[in-house]
Amino acid sequence: MMRLSFPAWLRSLKLRWDRVLVPRPSLSALAKLPISQLPKFVRESEVALQYLQLLGLLDWADFPERPDQRFSPQEALLPYAPFVAAYLVKLDRRMSYVADLWQYLVENPALVWVLGFPLKASRAFAWGFDVRASLPTHRHLSRLLRTIPNPTLQYLLNNTVQSIQREFRGTFQLDIRFGECISLDTKHIIAWVKENNPK
Numbered sequence: 001m002m003r004l005s006f007p008a009w010l011r012s013l014k015l016r017w018d019r020v021l022v023p024r025p026s027l028s029a030l031a032k033l034p035i036s037q038l039p040k041f042v043r044e045s046e047v048a049l050q051y052l053q054l055l056g057l058l059d060w061a062d063f064p065e066r067p068d069q070r071f072s073p074q075e076a077l078l079p080y081a082p083f084v085a086a087y088l089v090k091l092d093r094r095m096s097y098v099a100d101l102w103q104y105l106v107e108n109p110a111l112v113w114v115l116g117f118p119l120k121a122s123r124a125f126a127w128g129f130d131v132r133a134s135l136p137t138h139r140h141l142s143r144l145l146r147t148i149p150n151p152t153l154q155y156l157l158n159n160t161v162q163s164i165q166r167e168f169r170g171t172f173q174l175d176i177r178f179g180e181c182i183s184l185d186t187k188h189i190i191a192w193v194k195e196n197n198p199k
Helices: 006-021 027-032 046-055 080-092 098-107 109-115 138-147 150-171
Strands: none
Touching: 027 046, 027 109, 046 080, 046 109, 080 098, 080 109, 080 138, 080 150, 098 109, 098 138
C-alpha cells in the first residue's frame, strides 16, 4: 500500500471534507444518482440507503420552502424539507417522541446528510461534520412540526398520491380510474351522549 506524504494526505482529507459539505441535491435527485457517486459513509449506511430509496420517490426538488427570514447571512437557513423528511422517518420507525427521533438521527450521521440538514463542519469526525451541532434541538424539531404551514403538507400529500398513481400505472395493465371510487366498511358507534340516551 502506497503511503501518502503529509501534504498529499492533508489535501486528500480536505477534498473529502469539502465534498461532504458542498450543497447537496434534493432527496429525489440523490435517489437517482448511482450509489457509487454517494459519499463512502452514506454507501456504508443501510439506514441512509433505505430512506434514500423510500423518500426519494417524492418530488423534493419543488418542495415549498419557508421564506428566508434570517437575521444574518452567517446563519444557516433551515429549510422545511429535511424536517418533513425526518418526521416521515419518525412515522416509519413508530417513534412516540421527537426526542427519540433526534437521538436516532444523532446515531445515523449518514441519514442526516441524506435528509439535507445544513451541516456544521468538523474535522473531528470521519464524515466531516458534527451531527449534534448540525441538528436543531429536539424542542425546535417539535416546535417546527406544529408550525409547518398546511399548504406545505398538502403538497406532500398530493405528491404522495401522484406517486401511488404512477406506481399503479406501471404495475397493473388494467383500466384503473384512480381516485374515482372508494370502498368503505363502517360500523355504527354508540356514543354516551344525550341524543342517544335520554336518561
